[in-house]
Amino acid sequence: MTSQVEITKIPDTFWQGVRDCIPTLLGYISIGLAFGVVGIASNISVLEIFLLSVLVYAGSAQFIFCGLYVAGAPVSAVIITIFVVNLRHFLMSLTIAPYFTRYSTLRNIGFGTLLTDETFGVAVATSGKEGRLGGRWMDGLNVTAYSAWILSCTIGGVIGQWLPNPEKWGMDYALVAMFIALLVLTLGNVPKTKLMHYIKLIGCLAVIMYVLLYFVPGHVAVLIATMTMATIGVVTEK
Amino acid sequence: MTTTTAMVLLILGCALVTWLPRIIPFVVVRNIKMPDVVLRWLAYIPVGILSALVIEGLFDTEGEYVAIDWMSMAALIPTLLIAVWTKSLSKTVVAGVVTMAALRYIF
Structure with a gap:
């Protein structure tokens, strides 16, 4: 991160950032559209x-917001769950922030505000190749992703309004299906050697969830079970 | 349908708790180091949350005993297989919705 001597191959321009964002756009558009439809099915307005x-x-x-909202979870449960779900961004920011220490605090707040799983992925891959990251490039990447996301979510919501009686069509299951897909994709990024450990942990989690559901509402069970699983995970990893 | 003050406040609350973890490292990263054990703990959170949300949907808590929701369980299997096979969010969502719609039509 310091004293880079090699010549940067990717120019630090906004447009280069936009171009490097394009391969990820299909992901934003498909999830965004799905979110819009799920949102409407969860009684959330456009x-x-x-x-x-x-x-x-x-x-x-x-998506979790929709799930909790439909379940009638209290405000505190929604906010705490969203906080815990997004704590992973803290890890991602921590990973790429060192590349931007030469920029002002305000610029850095900008980079952090628009950080997502996908822009993080692109930035990490690029920093691996280039050894450095440029601010204008990062802004181009971030702004493109952000615009695509807002547009696809909103259009998804408009489409969702045209679908009458969403439950009859299984639309309410879109949310669960999305979580299944996100889970499978996340597990796909787990190193092969750790996969069995994760699968055993999910088994533990199922048992913990079953027991907890006798005592607490579902959204609380999700939170307690997840933190318990993470703790078991840390204690039992080799 | 538009929105309510309560909903806007809830969204703002969620916005604040997603924004802070994103920006704090960018503001203070110059010289902090997270304890290794915290990083390892955080690494399990995404899989944990997502699994817990899927598992929650498989149980029916309406009755006296926590029971398995067989309809959701039946839809889980093809949806999971499509997810593993295609590695695609949109295809998995379509497969899940179609499976659930078919199950509701049959039973």
Whole structure:
């Protein structure tokens, strides 16, 4: 991160950032559209879908928001769950922030505000190749992703309104299906040697969830079970 | 349908708790180091949360005993297989929705 001597191959321009974002756009568009449809099925209005995508700007958190909202979870449970779900961004920011220490605090707040799983992925891959990251490039990447997300979520919401009686069509299951897909994709990034450990932990989690559901509402069970699983995970890893 | 003050405040609350973890490292990273054990703990959180949300949907807590929701369990298997096979969010969602719609039509 310090004293880079090699010549940067990727120019530090906004447009280069936009170009490097394009391969990830299909992901934003498909999840965004799905979120809009799920949001409507969860009794959230198009305006609220728009506000969520502008202000929260996090796919999994927005889906979980719908799930908790439909379940009638209290405000505190929604906010704590969203906080815990997005703690992973802390890890990602921690990983790429050292590349931007030469920029002002305000610019850095900008980079952090628009950080997502995908822009993090692109930035990490690029920093691996280039050894450095440029601010204008990062802004181009971030702004493109952000615009695509807001647009696709809102359009998804509008499409969702045209689908009458969403439950009959299984639309309410879109949320669970999305979590299954996100889980499988996340597990796909786990190193092969650790996969069995994770699968055993999910087994533990199922048992913990079953027991907890006798005593606490579902959203509390999710939170307690997850933190218990993470603790068991740390204690039992080799 | 538009929105309510309560909903806007809830969204703002969620926005704040997603924004802070994103920006804090960028503001203070110059010289902090997270304890290794905290990083390792955090690494399990995404898989934990997602699994817990999927598992929650498989149980029916309406009755006296916590029971398995067989309809959701039946839809889980093809959805999971499609997810593993295609590694695609959109295809998995379509497969899940179609499976659930078919199950509700049959039973």
